[in-house]
Amino acid sequence: MRIEAFGFPNQVRLSAFADKSSAFLARIDSDTWTRTAETVREAGGRLISLWGAEQAAGTFMISAAYALEDGILWLQLPVGDGDGNAHEAGYPDLSTVFSCATRMQRAIYDLLGLRAIGAEDTRPWLNHGNWPADYYPLQKLSSGTERFESQEADYPFVPVAGDGVHEIAVGPIHAGVIEPGHFRFSVVGEKVLRLEERLGYAHRGIERLFERTPLLLGHRLAGRVAGDTAVAFSWAYCMAVEQALDVRIAPRAQWLRALLLERERVANHLGDLGALGNDAGFAYGLAQFSRLKEDWLRLNDRAFGHRYLMDRIVPGGVATDIDPRFITAMSTQCDQIDAQVRVMQNIYDDQSGLQDRFAGTGLLCAKVVEHFGVCGLVGRASGRKIDVRVDHPYAPYHEVQVQMVSDDRGDVAARVAVRFNEIYESIRLIRILLSDLPGGDIMKQIEHGRPPSYGVGWIEGWRGDVFVGLETGVDGTISRCHCHDPSWQNWPALEHAVIGNIVPDFPLINKSFNLNYAGHDL
Numbered sequence: 001m002r003i004e005a006f007g008f009p010n011q012v013r014l015s016a017f018a019d020k021s022s023a024f025l026a027r028i029d030s031d032t033w034t035r036t037a038e039t040v041r042e043a044g045g046r047l048i049s050l051w052g053a054e055q056a057a058g059t060f061m062i063s064a065a066y067a068l069e070d071g072i073l074w075l076q077l078p079v080g081d082g083d084g085n086a087h088e089a090g091y092p093d094l095s096t097v098f099s100c101a102t103r104m105q106r107a108i109y110d111l112l113g114l115r116a117i118g119a120e121d122t123r124p125w126l127n128h129g130n131w132p133a134d135y136y137p138l139q140k141l142s143s144g145t146e147r148f149e150s151q152e153a154d155y156p157f158v159p160v161a162g163d164g165v166h167e168i169a170v171g172p173i174h175a176g177v178i179e180p181g182h183f184r185f186s187v188v189g190e191k192v193l194r195l196e197e198r199l200g201y202a203h204r205g206i207e208r209l210f211e212r213t214p215l216l217l218g219h220r221l222a223g224r225v226a227g228d229t230a231v232a233f234s235w236a237y238c239m240a241v242e243q244a245l246d247v248r249i250a251p252r253a254q255w256l257r258a259l260l261l262e263r264e265r266v267a268n269h270l271g272d273l274g275a276l277g278n279d280a281g282f283a284y285g286l287a288q289f290s291r292l293k294e295d296w297l298r299l300n301d302r303a304f305g306h307r308y309l310m311d312r313i314v315p316g317g318v319a320t321d322i323d324p325r326f327i328t329a330m331s332t333q334c335d336q337i338d339a340q341v342r343v344m345q346n347i348y349d350d351q352s353g354l355q356d357r358f359a360g361t362g363l364l365c366a367k368v369v370e371h372f373g374v375c376g377l378v379g380r381a382s383g384r385k386i387d388v389r390v391d392h393p394y395a396p397y398h399e400v401q402v403q404m405v406s407d408d409r410g411d412v413a414a415r416v417a418v419r420f421n422e423i424y425e426s427i428r429l430i431r432i433l434l435s436d437l438p439g440g441d442i443m444k445q446i447e448h449g450r451p452p453s454y455g456v457g458w459i460e461g462w463r464g465d466v467f468v469g470l471e472t473g474v475d476g477t478i479s480r481c482h483c484h485d486p487s488w489q490n491w492p493a494l495e496h497a498v499i500g501n502i503v504p505d506f507p508l509i510n511k512s513f514n515l516n517y518a519g520h521d522l
Contacts, residue, residue: 050062050108061078091116109125111138183195215472230309250443252321266430274293280354303323348416390402400432
């Protein structure tokens with residue numbers, strides 16, 4: 001279904017962000033809010049993100065971004081009239097239409113104090129009980145200086161009853177260097193009957209920080225939403241800025257951005273493949289893939305000045321050009337990594353112990369994938385073929401065409417196979433980008449003296465699609481910036497993938513998803 005078919009009376013088309021794809025903005029009422037969600041669902045569209053903002057004292061705006069055939073539909077629903085009753089009025093629940101909206105709505109309440117009317121699950125998500133009772137971080141009157149409690153509140157996990165059922169609590173502090181998250185297992189023996197996650201421990205108030213950050217410096221904050229996704233988030237942010245300010249980027253800068261994005265994708269897949277081997281008791285895989293990832297990151301540092309490519313993508317282009325000698329070095333490295341990864345894939349495929357752990361473990365069926373709106377490599381490993389680079393190709397992907405990788409099996413083995421094949425595809429793309437890199441400038445100076453405007457950024461990161469919704473203020477300020485990580489859609493699906501497996505397989509299943517804590521807990 002195309003966005004124009006909705007025919008909202010005040011619908012505005014923002015600048016195109018991709019070849020043949022645009023973003024549309026419309027302000028609607030409560031009835032249209034619910035009706036549109038149902039229409040989008042019936043048409044095969046999906047909910048990308050849901051967030052809120054306080055416009056003025058007592059007046060709020062709830063936003064939803066939907067992916068449709070011809071781009072993004074950004075809907076805004078005004079809530080409240082300044083009389084102080086907005087918290088009681090709330091906004092219509094979307095979780096009955098899109099299950100993935102559940103935790104987003106819970107986060108909106110914790111940040112703004114606005115309740116989704118009719119929602120079944122209203123438990124806190126980001127607020128663990130340490131905030132004052134009347135403190136909502138994104139309300140304009142919240143100064144952030146309130147006295148916080150030191151005692152965390154009990155969280156009402158859903159109990160599972162039955163003979164022999166007991167609970168295993170894991171986290172939030174884990175062994176090793178890993179972000180915090182709590183996992184509550186209900187088991188009989190070692191068989192998992194239910195898993196429930198409790199996240200929010202990595203909440204850093206980033207969305208409030210954006211309001212205090214100059215518009216043309218916001219890419220630095222976006223690039224630190226998730227350290228392993230610095231390129232995707234910074235590019236999405238810069239795309240939103242450039243759309244809001246109607247700025248065109250030079251072709252060379254676009255191609256360099258894609259080069260950085262594909263190098264970020266390969267680095268993360270190399271690390272995950274080693275960790276997956278290790279979690280299945282194959283330490284040799286960890287050693288080899290760690291070596292390959294380290295070589296890859298070192299060349300990032302030599303060529304662009306940063307191992308994880310932070311602050312390389314900036315509004316108007318890129319901060320660093322590539323020296324011709326590193327073009328040769330990267331081409332050579334692509335040949336070496338491609339050959340060595342193929343050797344490792346043969347070893348993984350022939351190692352019976354690995355295949356016994358991978359095959360049939362953590363099965364995520366297509367029905368569950370569709371229900372939760374699972375995206376990215378996890379979705380593609382269960383047959384859901386979604387990739388923004390293919391479906392809504394932004395420059396330069398409308399010229400450098402991506403061959404989507406997918407698998408229908410839906411288990412750990414499928415997610416491993418998708419990672420292997422995405423490495424090969426990214427290496428193919430990197431070779432093309434290096435060989436056909438346009439000449440010209442890499443940076444366009446931006447004048448931000450424009451009236452307040454809107455922009456969206458939508459990038460296919462290595463986990464899935466990363467989204468940024470931006471509202472600019474006056475004099476180069478940010479009125480509201482919302483960043484969305486695909487882990488919001490994928491975390492609930494992990495709870496289902498674990499059901500029926502044994503407890504010792506959870507680390508392996510969890511690593512095969514490798515979802516984000518910090519980027520999810522903004």
